[in-house]
Amino acid sequence: MKTPGKRQQKFASMLRTIIARNVQELVPQDLSSPNHLFSIGQVNISSDLRHAKIEVICHKDFMAENIKKLRQHTSVIRKKVAAFLQTKYVPHIQFVQASCYEMPFELKENTFL
Numbered sequence: 001m002k003t004p005g006k007r008q009q010k011f012a013s014m015l016r017t018i019i020a021r022n023v024q025e026l027v028p029q030d031l032s033s034p035n036h037l038f039s040i041g042q043v044n045i046s047s048d049l050r051h052a053k054i055e056v057i058c059h060k061d062f063m064a065e066n067i068k069k070l071r072q073h074t075s076v077i078r079k080k081v082a083a084f085l086q087t088k089y090v091p092h093i094q095f096v097q098a099s100c101y102e103m104p105f106e107l108k109e110n111t112f113l
Contacts, residue, residue, distance in 0.1 A: 004045065012043040015052055015091070018084045019043075019077075026080045027073070038066050041098040045091065052091040055098035063097055070095040 004012070019026060020040045041055035058066050070077070074093050082090040 005047070008045045008047060008049070011049055011087075012045045012052070014085075015045070015081070016040055016043040016054075018081055019054065022080075022084065026077050027070075038070075049087070050089055050091055051094070053094050053096050056095050057098040067095055067097055 023040070038056050038058035041057045043055070044053040045051070056063075056067060056070060071094075074095065078090055078093050081093070
């Protein structure tokens with residue numbers, strides 16, 4: 001696979017930052033409960049900057065449900081992201097399960113590395 005160029009990397013970083021920092025405003029209310037806590041992982045952008053695959057990281061018990069709800073609200077999230085971008089086009093967003101979501105160990109509360 002071809003290595004992404006600087007333009008793609010910069011745009012992916014910007015999109016990830018926008019979504020991660022503004023997740024409370026971007027995500028509809030039914031995804032705001034404690035069961036639906038998630039994090040944005042890697043963002044992959046196509047070479048024409050029109051398609052974005054956003055990896056979602058969350059608890060494995062809620063992964064399928066979170067991905068489903070995010071996909072249902074993709075158009076709303078995309079419109080809200082458009083307000084932050086200063087580009088001609090807003091990429092079509094696809095939420096996917098992060099490849100690293102299954103950790104080989106369980107994190108427990110109050111555990112610091």
